[in-house]
Amino acid sequence: MAKRWIFRAHDAGSFLEFANELKIDPVVSQLLLSRGISRVDAAKLFLECKFSDLRDPQYLPGIDAAAERILKAASDREPIVIYGDYDADGMCATAILESFLKMLGADVTYYVPNRLEDAYGLSCESITRLASLGRKLLVTVDCGIGSHREAQLCRQLGMDLIITDHHACGQVLPDAVSIVHPNLPNADYPFHGLCGAGVAFKLAWRMCQILADNRSKVALEHRDFLLMAMTIAAIGTVADVVPLIDENRILVRTALQLMAKHSPLGLKELLKITKLDTKQAISAEDIAFTIAPRLNAAGRLGQAQLGVELLTTKDPERATALAAYLDRLNADRESIERSITLAASKQAKEQLEAASEPALVLHSPGWHLGVIGIVAGRMAERFHRPVVIISSDPMGQKPATGSGRSAGVVDLHRAFVACSEHLESCGGHAAAAGLRIQDRKIPEFREALCDFVRSAIGERDPEQTLLVDAEATFQELSLQTVTMIESMAPFGAGNPRPVFVASNVELHEPAKLFGQGERHVGVRFKQHGQILRAVAFSQPEWAEKINAHAGCFDLAFRPNVNEFNGMRKVELQLVDWRASASSTHNT
């Protein structure tokens, strides 16, 4: 589907002046302005991104009561359990607190639910078990803010509960000793975007301060620990797709520079096995596309505790073995995902040929429960409509489990609630939601969901838009300029890598497929004698279309510096393209 390109507005007159004032490349000043950073002090704060601008941890709501209680438990050797989550953020948060408390000599264990067997978050069953094992203090990370019943149970069982979380708070808070959360009602913490690992990092940092008699200069050993913990917190931050602005930007940018030296052993091994250790600089995108998927693969395949172990082990051999194992789990996850995608795409095409439905509901017995969510996400993006992937119990005993992604078209959780007469249960939020359903009710559910989506969006086909930062010629995209653009990194949620448009570009060398399963496209374009290589990820159908087009192209792309064998070159990551207006041919 063709996207509509929308150019970010900016005042063309002011960017040269702004560039002079800041002593930066005009392309960068233009990008800052187009993103609404128009004051010199704000631009400096953004570009310098100093560690000292990170807020002191004592200001995080609830943190002192939590820190004091945990430190008391540590020194009294009360049995503590860290209760985490099975996604990368949850693993990182668990690893930070567990390794910190181990270092203090506390009696600490951790528990992460199994994604394939347990529900998300605290459960009464596991609380009962942990209490029966003698744990006296339970500290949640990345979960617990909605767990009222479970908090009550902790009280009954005589186990103190501390909740640290970043998910949305309800009207009433659970009854806990303390709740550490960046967005507590009636607190006025200025930045709400911390992730679970970010909150855990701040809590560990606060404990270090208290141990240093409340001075900001912490003990040397604790300082080294915090540098290491920051590399873990940065992985949680990128993996959880929280906005890379404000404190998250400072945290991630600082940690990326520390990563080669201060990462925990297992992370160093993971960097080695993925060859990220050979790069001059590790980027947030490397975390998002290479490191986070390997941790998440462990969770998806029901082995989240191995992700925590990778981040906490002090045994070099174990670290090497775990990194290799997680790398293999990720390859397994990819191949499971590919085969489900293949089958689901076939169903999708059949459904769309029969009738252009505004939502897709696809199902089969035995599709892997840890992977249906990512498949739904990729298909929702590709077909640009809500997609629900349902896996039936192969034995036909239990209700089927489904996972849906909204593609930004509707509030999927509301849609599920509206169709709940056909469902056993549902939960989630606007962008991603899950359900349980009896197999025989799937056709009725599909109809109800399509009706809901149709009435929500009207008859129009939802249009996809692409936000473009600026126009640029190939000439303007020198290695120096593109390197300067990197000063705006880390890129990700809340601070996307800039998208440029270059017009009237010629094909220089035909597009070729590359990569596993020939999924990616590599091609060379030429403009005013300048030649640049472009790559398009996961768009294999573009190769033929680009080669078949005889006229000029308008390209939308993200410029990158590509490192290969020590050579640094500008490369374009192709986001979209169309026939130039002057060209008589159409795509």
Ligand SMILES: [Mn+2]
């Ligand atoms: Mn999280």
